[in-house]
Amino acid sequence: MDDKVLSIKNLIERKGYKFTKQKRVILEELIKSNTHLNSKQIYDKVKDRKIGLATVYRTLSLFSEIGIVKEINIDGVSYYELKMYSKKPLHIHFQCVKCNSIIDIDDNNLNLQYLKICREIENKNNVDIYDIDIMLVGICDKCKKAYC
Ligand SMILES: [Zn+2]
Ligand SMILES: [Zn+2]
Structure with missing residues (x-):
């Protein structure tokens, strides 16, 4: 497991949440993309791995709550970018x-x-x-x- 993924996994578990396979896939996409993505764009990247849109929404709002991602609202649409380990x-x-x-x-x-x-x-x-x-x-x- 990547260092970033590992330490974010630890953070999620410290906060009392399970680090599920879905969370890991979504997290890896956020790390890879290095830009701002909305829920739909993230969903498009992970849907082949049997992750539903509702799971993407839930995961992103959790990530944002814990401070892993930063949420930017534009015209009512939320965009997300990695906040931890951001350059x-x-x-x-x-x-x-x-x-x-x-x-x-x-x-x-x-x-x-x-x-x-x-x-x-x-x-x-x-x-x-x-x-x-x-x-x-x-x-x-x-x-x-x-x-x-
Ligand atoms: Zn930005
Ligand atoms: Zn333009």
Whole structure:
């Protein structure tokens, strides 16, 4: 078993849940994909292995509750990306209104600035920030070019 899978398995079991074959298959797809997927897209990847859509929904909501995945809501649809072991845990999202693609804006310099802003907000308001969830909406590079 992969290191990531193994430690996530341990986490799931520590939280009192069984690490079923279905959970493992869904988890491996999330690790492999390295992008944002909605329940239907994940279901399409696992349905050949006899996993139903309801199981996909249940598993994703559990993963999100435990903090294994991050859930992003766009126009009422939830998208999921791996949060644990992500190479870019801190990033903002850009959504294109034309093609609906979601782009990760991940820039080291920007990330440092977020961290600074977070520290400032924490200090001024006496809160602890666990996560940043920013969604920018506009037109992506590809669509801009298509309209020129
Ligand atoms: Zn676009
Ligand atoms: Zn992302």
